[in-house]
Amino acid sequence: MMSSEPVVLVDELKTSCSAYSIGRLTLNKPKALNALDLEMAGLMLDALLQWQSRDDIVAVVIDASGEKAFCAGGDIVSMYKSMLEAKGAIPPFLEDFFKTEYTLDYTIHNYSKPIVVWGSGIVMGGGMGLLCGASHRVVTETSRLAMPEITIGLYPDVGGSYFLPRLPGKTGLFLGLTGGQMNGTDACFVGLGDILVSSSEKESMLSSLVEHQWNIGDDLSEQVTQVLKSVPKPEELPQANIEPHMSLINELCSGNSAPEVVNAILTNNVEGDKWLTRAQSTLAKGSPITMHLVFEQCQRGGEMSLADCFRMEVDMSCRCGEQGEFQEGVRALLIDKDMSPKWQYASVEDVPATVVEQFFTSPWEGDKHPLAQLGR
16 A cells, blocks of 8 residues: 655755755645644644754744645544544543644744744634744735634634734634634734735745855844745735724624623624625524633633643633534534534523533643643
């Protein structure tokens, strides 16, 4: 049997001065829109940890095979299978997956060398986790960024508890509740993208990084910034969706409870506005439990450290694995594909506070927590 292609291509690009190299990680499952699985996360984490200790590695580039997607999310089909087998308990696979994925995301956030992420095409869910922590987040005219977990009964994880409440105004809460899509212009406006370039210029960007005369004594991050400034921009920039709606978003999301905010969004007249209509429609079909989780994670995460946010998210994600709503959401979207999830509660008002609180109750005590040592 022929061996299949590696799910992550791990490479080192020699720079023109030959003493230094650039690490390159290429997600390599284009037919699956480069959805992040456990093996991929492990390979990326191992490579990053090795490169971090090497003086000859001056920067890292993370990109993906194919032009359609950087990374469309996590491997939720494998998660679904593990939830079926666990029958209401926390699946061991989920614990392993989220521990590895969140450690990878945390490592990217705190990496000692510049990391450039080529966030072209679809960047959603797990892809956002890889993008958001990078020092240099490159988006293009084809970028479509979103946290659409409302549709599958999960919640915006991969650090969403940290980065969503820190976006301008109430945009993080709005995007988490509605799964609203951001283009390259939107991403740069809210601070999730650093530079907008043409999608056809990846190879020229890589060449410029390789040909740069690296000075190890100077700020490596600033050197990457200067290189990226030379990459051509698209002829036409995507039209902004978020900035023109900022005052409305802040008004709709100013409520003090999940039902208050959700109902404000759902009852707002968005006729004639394609972007807002889509956001409203996604929320209307979404999980009432997720609506509460998004509201609560934004309330709590805004005051927490990154490491504590990831610890909270492992708790939440594993609780999602045992509770059933997530399993039903994946079934409807990707397994049976009937697009008709049978949510456990009919509306956001029907979800008991005790049910919501259970997601924020850790299954582990103290040092037994999978991420107990993160950031310590």
